[in-house]
Amino acid sequence: MLNFIWGFIVAISVISAFVTGRVKELSNSIINSTSDSISLIISIIGMMALWTGLMQIAEKSGLTNILSKLFSPITKFLFPDVPSNSNANKSICMNITANLLGLGNAATPFGIQAMKELKKLNNNSNYATNSMIMFVVINTASIQIIPTTLIILRQKYNSGNTFEILPYLWIVSSIVLVSGVIITKIFEKIGEKHNKHK
Numbered sequence: 001m002l003n004f005i006w007g008f009i010v011a012i013s014v015i016s017a018f019v020t021g022r023v024k025e026l027s028n029s030i031i032n033s034t035s036d037s038i039s040l041i042i043s044i045i046g047m048m049a050l051w052t053g054l055m056q057i058a059e060k061s062g063l064t065n066i067l068s069k070l071f072s073p074i075t076k077f078l079f080p081d082v083p084s085n086s087n088a089n090k091s092i093c094m095n096i097t098a099n100l101l102g103l104g105n106a107a108t109p110f111g112i113q114a115m116k117e118l119k120k121l122n123n124n125s126n127y128a129t130n131s132m133i134m135f136v137v138i139n140t141a142s143i144q145i146i147p148t149t150l151i152i153l154r155q156k157y158n159s160g161n162t163f164e165i166l167p168y169l170w171i172v173s174s175i176v177l178v179s180g181v182i183i184t185k186i187f188e189k190i191g192e193k194h195n196k197h198k
Contacts, residue, residue, distance in 0.1 A: 040156065059094060067093040078138065078181065079131040081121070088117030092135060099139065102147035111139050130188045137180040143173045 017026035058067075068075075071093045072084055082088050091114035098107035114135060122129045144150075147169060154162045 040153075058097075065090070067097055071096065078134050081129065082118070082131050083121075086117065086121065088114055088121060088131075091117055095139060096142070099142035100145045102144040102149055102151070107139070107142075111135075130184075130191070134181070134184050134188075137184050138177065141173065141176040141180045143177055144169060 013026065017023050057063075068084065068090050075082065075089055075092060076084065079089070079092065082092070091110050095107050095110035095114055098110060115132065118129065118132050118135065119125075122132070147166075150165070150169075151162055154165075
């Protein structure tokens with residue numbers, strides 16, 4: 001579906017360029033954006049490599065077990081059907097930690113691993129459990145204490161004050177996360193009542 005949407009946008013852009021006689025502008029923008037993309041990737045890759053490496057060290061050094069214990073009160077409330085000593089819980093904790101540091105790329109592998117482990121706990125069923133749904137909500141609406149990627153982007157584009165957005169980001173992301181968790185818990189209760197009446 002996403003491929004279709006992007007393909008549609010590209011097709012409309014090309015057609016519009018031909019209709020309005022702006023093929024040269026389209027060509028120039030493609031060349032410039034390609035160059036800008038490469039420059040952006042180079043500026044970000046160093047920081048991302050550093051944090052991803054640190055996350056790998058944390059996983060292999062046993063820090064994941066410590067994080068699991070620290071997050072246990074939260075994870076027990078959010079994921080009551082996930083055992084605290086399971087690999088799923090460890091991957092969830094590492095994913096949350098990476099997201100708190102604003103490391104979307106580092107969080108992704110842990111998120112995929114967590115979902116695989118949650119599926120194992122669900123006996124490889126094709127239906128999502130409450131924990132799987134909650135994890136998607138938390139992963140999507142995560143609070144970023146240090147939005148590393150965003151800070152790098154603001155520095156690259158010469159922001160006057162790179163960190164001035166932090167309070168607003170914390171407030172908005174907190175509201176979104178809390179709202180998402182509350183709505184998900186409400187639907188969980190509705191689902192449980194519905195299943196009891198069957």
